[in-house]
Amino acid sequence: MSIRERLSGNEAAATAMKQINPDVVAAFPITPSTEIPQYFSTFVSNGTVDTEFVAVESEHSAMSACIGAEAAGARAMTATSANGLSLMWEMIYIASSLRLPIVMSLVNRAVSGPLNIHNDHSDAMGVRDSGWLMLFSENNQEAYDNLIMAHRIAEHKDVLLPLMICQDGFITSHSIENIELIEDENVKSFVGKYEPKHYLLNDKEPMAVGPMDLQAYLFEHKYQQAEAMKNAKKVILEVAKDFEKMTGRKYGLFEEYKLEDAEMAIVCMNSTAGTTKDVVDHLRQKGIKAGMLKVRVYRPFPAEEIAKALSNVKAVAVLDKSDSLNGAGGALFEDVTSGMYINGNTAKVVSYVYGIGGRDTTAKEIESVYHDLEDIIKSNKVDNPYRYLGLRKE
Amino acid sequence: MAYNLKEVIAEKPSRFTAGHRMCAGCGAPPVARMILRALKPEDHAVIANATGCMEVSSFIYPYTAWTDSYIHTAFECAAATCSGAEAAYKSLKRQGKIEQDKHTKFISFGGDGGTYDIGLQSLSGAMERGHDMVYVCYDNGAYMNTGIQRSSATPKFADTTTSPAGSVIPGKMQSRKDLTEIMVSHHIPYVAQTIGVNNFKDLYEKAEKAIYTEGPAFLNVLAPCPRGWGYPTDMLMEINKLAIDTCYWPLYEVVDGKYKITYKPAKKLPIEEFLKPQKRFKHMFKEGNEWMIKEFQEEVDRRWQELLDLEEITNR
Numbered sequence: 001m002s003i004r005e006r007l008s009g010n011e012a013a014a015t016a017m018k019q020i021n022p023d024v025v026a027a028f029p030i031t032p033s034t035e036i037p038q039y040f041s042t043f044v045s046n047g048t049v050d051t052e053f054v055a056v057e058s059e060h061s062a063m064s065a066c067i068g069a070e071a072a073g074a075r076a077m078t079a080t081s082a083n084g085l086s087l088m089w090e091m092i093y094i095a096s097s098l099r100l101p102i103v104m105s106l107v108n109r110a111v112s113g114p115l116n117i118h119n120d121h122s123d124a125m126g127v128r129d130s131g132w133l134m135l136f137s138e139n140n141q142e143a144y145d146n147l148i149m150a151h152r153i154a155e156h157k158d159v160l161l162p163l164m165i166c167q168d169g170f171i172t173s174h175s176i177e178n179i180e181l182i183e184d185e186n187v188k189s190f191v192g193k194y195e196p197k198h199y200l201l202n203d204k205e206p207m208a209v210g211p212m213d214l215q216a217y218l219f220e221h222k223y224q225q226a227e228a229m230k231n232a233k234k235v236i237l238e239v240a241k242d243f244e245k246m247t248g249r250k251y252g253l254f255e256e257y258k259l260e261d262a263e264m265a266i267v268c269m270n271s272t273a274g275t276t277k278d279v280v281d282h283l284r285q286k287g288i289k290a291g292m293l294k295v296r297v298y299r300p301f302p303a304e305e306i307a308k309a310l311s312n313v314k315a316v317a318v319l320d321k322s323d324s325l326n327g328a329g330g331a332l333f334e335d336v337t338s339g340m341y342i343n344g345n346t347a348k349v350v351s352y353v354y355g356i357g358g359r360d361t362t363a364k365e366i367e368s369v370y371h372d373l374e375d376i377i378k379s380n381k382v383d384n385p386y387r388y389l390g391l392r393k394e
Numbered sequence: 395m396a397y398n399l400k401e402v403i404a405e406k407p408s409r410f411t412a413g414h415r416m417c418a419g420c421g422a423p424p425v426a427r428m429i430l431r432a433l434k435p436e437d438h439a440v441i442a443n444a445t446g447c448m449e450v451s452s453f454i455y456p457y458t459a460w461t462d463s464y465i466h467t468a469f470e471c472a473a474a475t476c477s478g479a480e481a482a483y484k485s486l487k488r489q490g491k492i493e494q495d496k497h498t499k500f501i502s503f504g505g506d507g508g509t510y511d512i513g514l515q516s517l518s519g520a521m522e523r524g525h526d527m528v529y530v531c532y533d534n535g536a537y538m539n540t541g542i543q544r545s546s547a548t549p550k551f552a553d554t555t556t557s558p559a560g561s562v563i564p565g566k567m568q569s570r571k572d573l574t575e576i577m578v579s580h581h582i583p584y585v586a587q588t589i590g591v592n593n594f595k596d597l598y599e600k601a602e603k604a605i606y607t608e609g610p611a612f613l614n615v616l617a618p619c620p621r622g623w624g625y626p627t628d629m630l631m632e633i634n635k636l637a638i639d640t641c642y643w644p645l646y647e648v649v650d651g652k653y654k655i656t657y658k659p660a661k662k663l664p665i666e667e668f669l670k671p672q673k674r675f676k677h678m679f680k681e682g683n684e685w686m687i688k689e690f691q692e693e694v695d696r697r698w699q700e701l702l703d704l705e706e707i708t709n710r
Contacts, residue, residue, distance in 0.1 A: 023485040024481045024485055026478060026481070051485065052485035052488075054478065054481045054523065055523065056477075056523075057516075057519030057522070060471060060474070061471060061477075061515075061516050061520075064467055064475045064516065065475065065477050066478060067467050067475055068442065068465060068474070068475040068477065068478025068481075069481055069482040070478075072440065072478070072479040072482035072486075073482060073486065073492075074485055074486060091467065091471070094468060200440045200464075200479055201438075201463070201479075201483055202463075203438035203463075203496060203498065206460075206461060206464075207463055208460055208465075209463075209465040210453075210467055211455035211456075211458070212454045214454065214455070216455075217455050
């Protein structure tokens with residue numbers, strides 16, 4: 001029997017961590033993810049978990065300590081946001097290159113500057129090419145479920161890559177929602193024991209980690225990372241299948257919402273999907289064939305599958321909660337369009353940058369995007385493919 | 395402790411092996427070798443190394459000179475990386491996931507750039523958190539790996555590639571940071587300053603205490619660099635001797651707040667003896683620059699006296 005609870009997104013993440021019971025957690029406070037290590041240190045202080053909690057002096061050291069711990073043979077976890085992730089950046093790449101399946105809760109927030117503590121996805125987008133697996137969560141339930149699945153994916157022998165679970169700062173991290181929790185024993189047996197093949201603490205087989213890796217080998221090592229990233233897609237789906245058996249909750253690489261017969265679609269991530277579903281329902285009542293595709297697995301990017309899922313729509317709007325400042329469009333937009341193009345999908349596509357720095361995105365604004373898509377279908381052209389949604393006019 | 399250092403060296407195999415690519419006349423490899431000799435043969439070690447000369451020349455894929463487990467991540471975070479491995483050990487041992495009767499020791503190595511400068515925060519954090527580990531700084535007084543740039547460990551007036559002795563500015567204009575004292579201020583169980591070659595006994599005994607004292611320990615070891623200092627490679631032993639006999643680099647330890655100077659030269663030599671064989675101080679001996687030597691001497695004298703005073707005060 002599952003347990004019904006009411007938890008905020010941060011509480012959900014901390015609860016998942018408690019049930020996973022990692023060997024080491026190293027973290028540093030930063031809004032809006034601070035509550036995760038805060039709740040977790042209470043579990044440590046009360047002996048609810050076996051974890052060694054390392055209250056580091058910076059996020060750079062948080063990731064460095066996670067790397068040291070995971071390489072030593074422990075399951076290591078952390079949580080951060082925005083500038084915290086920026087400070088980790090150097091170590092983020094090192095973690096994935098050392099093939100260490102560290103799991104992180106990333107509570108998405110705008111990266112400075114100027115300073116802003118509210119939600120957008122600029123933190124996650126800054127590490128999209130770092131070799132981490134990246135899963136996004138619409139709500140508290142998904143943030144929890146994704147964390148429960150995380151280690152099975154990251155630690156799989158064909159993957160061995162670090163993984164971050166994203167959720168929207170404040171919007172889900174600080175909102176209390178109904179949630180279904182899994183019993184502790186079931187989580188324990190689902191996650192399983194961590195049995196690394198090689199680790200520093202094995203005195204029978206001392207190992208050296210993190211070499212000077214020159215022209216003769218680095219290229220091949222990077223290729224192995226790329227292969228592992230590709231392998232992850234299959235593993236993510238296998239783990240989701242097992243998770244569905246346990247909970248009845250079904251997860252894929254992305255979620256399709258009324259997409260089957262849709263003429264137009266919005267592609268988005270995290271909590272915006274909730275608002276968009278509502279708008280889709282509303283438009284459907286009016287006879288407008290609107291649909292939505294919510295990306296769950298952003299890295300590895302399911303380019304081919306997304307192109308296929310969008311093969312019957314005439315126009316697509318990709319919503320980016322981060323501006324790539326490249327003069328051409330958001331990061332998700334570029335991933336989706338290139339995926340569509342190489343897979344022969346020639347539907348019209350338009351990029352919308354929205355919600356920067358926690359700017360509220362209303363149902364009315366989302367609805368306006370569908371109306372823009374109607375115009376695009378009617379005129380069969382996209383005048384300006386790089387647009388802003390909800391930008392103040394004055 | 396009754397032991398014979400010659401026997402120790404003869405009996406214990408080197409855990410930092412030959413084949414690494416560090417320069418002839420470099421002071422760092424003997425430091426690593428001697429410190430690891432202080433480990434009990436039955437104990438395993440995890441070594442965390444900061445980016446620097448020692449790292450780039452001892453573990454070039456697929457070869458390694460280290461016989462213990464070894465990890466290198468980046469320049470500024472050897473201490474944090476080591477603290478993570480130590481936390482893993484504590485956690486796994488408490489949970490019974492690793493053998494209870496076997497011991498692993500945690501040792502970090504970093505140069506002065508990776509310790510005094512870019513790694514200071516990571517080091518301070520790890521020491522304050524009380525991890526059971528030893529941090530060893532092999533101090534050669536500049537960023538030697540990138541080509542002799544000044545660090546906060548570089549002595550005043552030294553000619554480096556970012557503090558060149560020019561016609562207007564005569565080398566580095568700032569004094570050397572006293573990292574050993576900063577570490578003393580962390581109130582950790584063991585802090586010592588020692589030297590790599592010439593006084594092996596001092597290094598060995600301090601390494602043993604650092605490794606086998608529970609909690610965080612810090613060793614600051616002078617490790618001359620023939621390229622950066624500009625001395626002939628066969629002069630390593632002598633340059634070390636001059637560093638301690640001029641009291642430029644005092645050997646001491648601090649346990650429970652008590653200072654103990656472990657070497658007091660019978661005859662304190664003038665600082666010129668240490669400066670003269672080094673090209674980086676060559677400009678100090680030009681006519682008209684006598685004030686530089688005088689100032690250098692005054693600072694050495696002042697710091698030495700401070701140390702003598704601290705020893706006296708803390709042992710009253």
